Amino acid sequence: MEATRRLYYDNSYLTEFTAQVVAVAERDNQPALALDCSAFYPEGGGQPADRGWLAEPVSGQRWPVVDVQGDDGVVWHLLAAGQPLPPIGATVTGQIDWARRFDHMQQHCGQHILSAAFITVCNAPTASFHLSERSVTIDLAVAGLDEDQIWAAETWANAAVWQNLPVQARFVTPAELTQIPLRKPPAVSGDVRVVSIGDIDHSACGGTHPARSGEVGAIAVLGWTRQRGMIRVEFACGNRVIAALRARDAAARAAAATLSVSWAELPEAVNRLRAAQQALQRELTQTQRDLDALRAAQWYEQTPPVNGKRVVTVTLPGVGIERLRAIAGQIAGLPGGIAIVVGGIDQSQVVVACAEDSGADARAILAAGTAVAGGRGGGTARLAQGGVSQPAALSEAMTAMVERAR
Ligand SMILES: [Zn+2]
Structure with missing residues (x-):
């Protein structure tokens, strides 16, 4: 097939033209027309294809051009499906979507x-x-x-x-x-x-x-x-x-508007907000630490001593590993204190801490738990931590750990 004469080469402002249909085909499952000349730009060189319309003055039909593709010099106009196509040799007019072009x-x-x-x-x-x-x-x-x-x-x-x-x-x-x-x-x-x-x-x-x-x-x-x-x-x-x-x-x-400032004041307002947020975060972390220490002492006091040991079990859903370790450490800092603390997003994290005078081994207590609920962990005789693979078996594992601790 002969190459399509590309009218936009000479005049990129041309938005309307008249041409003859030289081929009718299907491309990408859509009806497509090739014309002897066209002002439609086919996708290429980083520039997207034009859109627009083809019309047949004789029949009054009008087809939206939904895509334009170049192939071996021929410009194919892909049309919306559903309408009868003009025959080869028919005269059509083309109109380019100028805003897009x-x-x-x-x-x-x-x-x-x-x-x-x-x-x-x-x-x-x-x-x-x-x-x-x-x-x-x-x-x-x-x-x-x-x-x-x-x-x-x-x-x-x-x-x-x-x-x-x-x-x-x-x-x-x-x-x-x-x-x-x-x-x-x-x-x-x-x-x-x-x-x-x-x-x-x-x-x-x-x-x-x-x-x-x-x-x-x-x-x-x-x-x-x-x-x-x-x-x-x-x-x-x-x-x-x-x-x-x-x-x-x-x-x-x-x-x-959210910060009640002008847009020019935004960077300064955001910096102030961030500084305030950081100060609050620091304060919250400290308050949380103080509260955890108080609660740890309270849990310890509420646990009756057995053979000079107090085995404190605590479940803190969603609490992260750092806080779990801190709480366990507080309990194990008290005479005979043994802490078995469970937390994490799905309550799968376990921290065990043992006071020096308790004579217990944190690793052995944790192992008694993971033997029941799966998972793994490790640490020292004073502090061990790990994760269980079956949180559903946790209460059973907790019982095993308490027994082992005593
Ligand atoms: Zn260019």
């Missing part, structure tokens, strides 16, 4: 400019570009970039936008190509389409671009992360800058 033109051209900025300002080459409805990113092939470098590149890129440089696309022969300082080598051979933005960027590119850099509007870096040894920079151009500002503003204002 112009957004892609802004993001895509902005990417050329930002990539030129990163190579010029930071010597950071762009390895890949990704544009979706949600985000725009480039991966820079450098190990690291500091914040100042990123803002310097952003400033350089916006200056290039506001210079309102001409953006020109032309096909050049391999011989002519050697005279053009391309940002990176072309991925295709033969005649190559070169897109030049003033003299700041020359790239081999088949995408759609505005006529002048000023139409990109603005370029804003929104964030950056390390990604597989590269730096992934998320950014937005044109109307997406406004959308990003709105989203961040909404988040900042909601947080500021």
Whole structure:
């Protein structure tokens, strides 16, 4: 099949066109049409496909174009299923969803400019570009970039936008190509389409671009992360800058309203809140320690001595291992004190502590428990801890441990 004449190569502002149907097929289980010419951009080069409509003036039928794919030079227009298709040779009109296309033109051209900025300002080459409805990113092939470098590149890129440089696309022969300082080598051979933005960027590119850099509007870096040894920079151009500002503003204002401050006072207010929270946490930890010590002494007192030993059993659901150890240690710090303390999220953690004068071995007591309820543990004669694998058998295990302790 003959290659589709791509009308957007010459005019990326063309939103309506007339064409002849040259093929009808099924692609990805959807009806698809190929035309002799098309202004629809097929997905490629990091730029998503256009959307829009095809219509047949004779029958009055209209098909939403749900995807556009390029295959061996042919542009396939994937249509929503369910309607009869026009015959080969029929004349159809096409209409591009301009809002979506112009957004892609802004993001895509902005990417050329930002990539030129990163190579010029930071010597950071762009390895890949990704544009979706949600985000725009480039991966820079450098190990690291500091914040100042990123803002310097952003400033350089916006200056290039506001210079309102001409953006020109032309096909050049391999011989002519050697005279053009391309940002990176072309991925295709033969005649190559070169897109030049003033003299700041020359790239081999088949995408759609505005006529002048000023139409990109603005370029804003929104964030950056390390990604597989590269730096992934998320950014937005044109109307997406406004959308990003709105989203961040909404988040900042909601947080500021909660704290009864203005958005500008947020960092200070959050720092104050964090300091207060840390102070409270310290106070709570200390209060908890004091309370645990009091309760440990109380449990000890309430346990009648048998043969000079007091075997104190305590179950504290959800209590973490550090606190369990502290409580067991408090009990074992008292004369003849033997503590068997159970806690943890599913009550599977056991701490056994024995006073020196009790003559008992914490490891042996714990072993009597794990023999019944499974699990494992270890420690010293004074302090042992472990986990049981069958918490359901815990009360039986507790009885075994108490017997062993006595
Ligand atoms: Zn391009």
